[in-house]
Amino acid sequence: MMNLAWKEMKKNKLKFFILGSIVFLVSLLTFVISGLANGLSEDNASLIRNMPEGQFLMSSDAEETYSMSVIDPGLRDQVISEHGGYAMSLQMGFLTDDEDRQTGVTFVHSGDHQVSNGRIILDESLQKDYQTGDHLTHEQSGTTFTVAGFVPQAKFSHAPSAFLSADDAEQITRTKASQLIFVPGSDELSVSGLTAFSKSEFLNTIPSYNAEQLSLNMIVWFLIAISGMLFGIFFYMMNVQKIGLYGILKGLGVKTRDLFRMMWTQLIIITLIALTASLSIGFSLNAVSPGDLPYLLAPATAFQLSAVFTLVGFFGATLSGVQIKRIEPLQAIRQGEV
Structure with a gap:
């Protein structure tokens, strides 16, 4: 299934590149805001x-x-x-x-x-x-x-x-x-x-501390929710386009769980590449950000957010893939032909 997932990604480079770019930008923005929240927290109440x-x-x-x-x-x-x-x-x-x-x-x-x-x-x-x-x-x-x-x-x-x-x-x-x-x-x-x-x-x-942290953390979790929706919508659209293909694969004896594994493999590859790139930039900002800018991305926080990103993406993609289980081979092949 991993080989099949990789072949499909190479065949549809543009679609997966667009998804990866969006995940990269959303995750980078999340890490930057998290770094600002932590930096402001240190600047406000490190004592x-x-x-x-x-x-x-x-x-x-x-x-x-x-x-x-x-x-x-x-x-x-x-x-x-x-x-x-x-x-x-x-x-x-x-x-x-x-x-x-x-x-x-x-x-x-x-x-x-x-x-x-x-x-x-x-x-x-x-x-x-x-x-x-x-x-x-x-x-x-x-x-x-x-x-x-x-x-x-x-x-x-x-x-x-x-x-x-x-x-x-x-x-x-x-x-x-x-x-x-x-x-x-x-x-x-x-x-x-x-x-x-x-x-x-x-x-x-501390009034200023509570207000700052609540506002920034709400933005962080809102961005994480958006990432889950992006994964769900993307894979839902992909699955709709591949109903005929899934019908053929099921007719050849491919099990539903194998089709899910193919989708999860694509999800993991996209997420790992996007998160690795955004984490690299996020941590680099620790060193290059001006001294007056309260920015501090803590490794523990960054990796926790990465784990949440992955889980939310997994949930969104899996939810969108429920339709795979309902596909009947003959009906899907006929729909795909139309």
């Missing part, structure tokens, strides 16, 4: 995504909005004493250098980054603008910081993070309270006055 699994606690009256969460120092210290973990606070702001250039950052006080007073640790994306030892000022509080180093992949709300000491964070936020408590581990906590969120749940409470 949270790269943290270990655990529970984020915020005040229950904050309505699942971290910026409205206020955890009293007494309750914060009690929770940390009983369950471990550390406090976190996030505050958007600006830093000004000696040349009066302003840089938007997310000020972060986090217990897992030990920073001395008057010093600041920045996300590595700011290495192109600053270096260790530079002085930056927060004009609202009048505090001047010395850059102590850089950390990789630490962005929040599309802004590079700037890690501060507890005292400096208090100067900027003008409060001793914390917004969040992070407790490593997967066990759900129950603390009166606080609501617990897993890492994925907390990410979905």
Whole structure:
């Protein structure tokens, strides 16, 4: 059957080339959008995504909005004493250098980054603008910081993070309270006055993150559905044109499952060639895309999408091939002659 499938593809090169080209373009667009979704996710919340699994606690009256969460120092210290973990606070702001250039950052006080007073640790994306030892000022509080180093992949709300000491964070936020408590581990906590969120749940409470990911993922799955429809329509039309041929083959003793195998072989060949080409281009964009473009196609995501593409195409083609089972040899031969 594989030999017969290959002969038919060589005989109808144009038809199969058109299908392969469409699958290639649709899959490439899907991989690119998936890469953009993952890149935007990293650019928006890599600070949270790269943290270990655990529970984020915020005040229950904050309505699942971290910026409205206020955890009293007494309750914060009690929770940390009983369950471990550390406090976190996030505050958007600006830093000004000696040349009066302003840089938007997310000020972060986090217990897992030990920073001395008057010093600041920045996300590595700011290495192109600053270096260790530079002085930056927060004009609202009048505090001047010395850059102590850089950390990789630490962005929040599309802004590079700037890690501060507890005292400096208090100067900027003008409060001793914390917004969040992070407790490593997967066990759900129950603390009166606080609501617990897993890492994925907390990410979905970030308005910009949830909106971006939902929109882009809807496009990805819509494109996958389109690919399944394309396979179904193409093979349905091909099967209609080959009713007479199938009737002859059945009359010669070829079984229905062998005809399905021929169709599946053609599907696999087209899909493998199209996906290999689109994956090559998709991964190449990781290296050649501009640094300011948030694009990151992860291998695991790409191969999962490839598997879904193949399964959806298989389902679409098989559904269109149901008519093969209904073909009666004599009737099909007569229809083919007409």
